[in-house]
Amino acid sequence: MSDHARATEGATNRTPAPDILAIVGPTGTGKTDLSLAVAERLAARGVVAEVVNADAMQFYRGMDIGTAKLPREEWRGIPHHLFDVLDVTEEATVARYQPEARAAVDGILSRGAVPILVGGSGLYVSSVIYDFRFPGTDPVLRERLEAELAAQGPGMLYRRLLEVDPAAAKNIGASNGRRLVRALEVVALTGEPVSASLPEEPVLWRPSAIIGLSAPREELTARLDARVERMWSAGLVDEAAALIPLGLERGVTASRAIGYAQALAELRGDLTRAEAIAQTQQLTRRYARRQVSWFKRYPGIRWLPYDGDGLADGESLTDAAIAAAALDRL
Structure with a gap:
């Protein structure tokens, strides 16, 4: 437990302030804005806060428009960690992220x-706040599995995983080749199912408060569709084109990012602009639904309306988040 958490414990029976505040929820709900507002409100009370990124696509240098990354000049003097730490040719993995994020927290x-x-990448958030173990990698084994994926497709890997780890196979599905490769690699390295590295009941790594931002589905859909259109208007295709010489098309993770994959397809002539935008909107909506499903499983999460609608009279979303996280006790 940190010094600031201990300071709130003992004198009263109230729940102590947490070591970590996690702000999660589907894309497009204003997580970044809330993190800045909370940090500024805490600063006004003499408490310093720093932001740790848990959005996998915001790790990448140069991928700004399509990830809605906050420009450095808009950080408001608040320290930010784990932004722009990967080249587009590097693979983003939770096994690499977890120790780096926890070191930042420490x-x-x-x-x-x-x-x-702050972020909406569920597994990355979980890797920090919960006691998850992530086995390492074996480059030779990984290369062999990826070669099999390229030659035979994900269906074959799915059937193989179904035999050795049915729970993982059903969770991943038959079309996500990248995750199927990783699951088979873990099984081969550890001799255990993938699920063996995850606790049956989530156990917190450090005392944490989790705030989830929610929005009505129809309202969120409209916001996401408009957001995608703004990304195209802001120059997403030009940004993707500028990243091609840096290896975007070779990036295992970056090239498949929602929005960038469609921008690359537009540049190749495989999709028209209208088709690229529509496909990105559809995939973004689907991703947002998966995010909601993921975070709903978190025990103790406190959901707040992204726009503050329905809060107590005079209470702002920032105040509600600070109170819900017990940070008003610092």
Whole structure:
């Protein structure tokens, strides 16, 4: 437990302030804006906060428009961690992310500050706040599995995983080749099902408060569709084109990012602009639904309306988040 959490414990019977505040929820609900507002409100009380990124696509340098990445000049003097840490040719993996994110959290706590973990990539968030173990990788084994994926397609890997780890296979599905490769790699390296590295009941790594931002489905759909259109208007295709010489098309993770994959298809002539936008909108809506399903499983999560609608009279979303996370006790 950190010093700021201990300071709230003992004198009263109230729940102590957490070590980590996680702000999660589907894309397009204003997680970044809330993190900044909370950090500024805490600063006004003399409490420093720092942001730790948990959005896998915002790790990539140059992938700004399509990830809605906040420009550095808009950080408002608040320290941010794990943004722009990967080239587009590098693979984003939770096994690599977890120790780096936890080191950032430990560093923030050692400075007496509050870590605010922000993002919608569910597994990445979970890897920080929960006691998950992620086995390493074997380059030779990985290369062999990826060669099999390229030669025979994901169906064959899915059937193989179904034999050795049915739960993981059903969770991943038959079409996600990248995750099927990783699951088979873990099984081969550990001799155990993938699920063996995840606790049956989530156990917190450190005391954490989790705030989820929610929006009515129809309202969120409209926001997401408009957001995609703004990305195209802001120059997403030009951004993708500028990343091609840097290896975007070779990136295992980056090239498949929603929006960038469609922008590349438009540049190749495989999709018209209208088709690229429509496909990105459809995939973004589907991704948002998966995010909601993922975060709903978190025990103890406190859901708040993204626009503050329905809160107590005079209470802002920022105030509600700080109170719900017990950070008003710092």
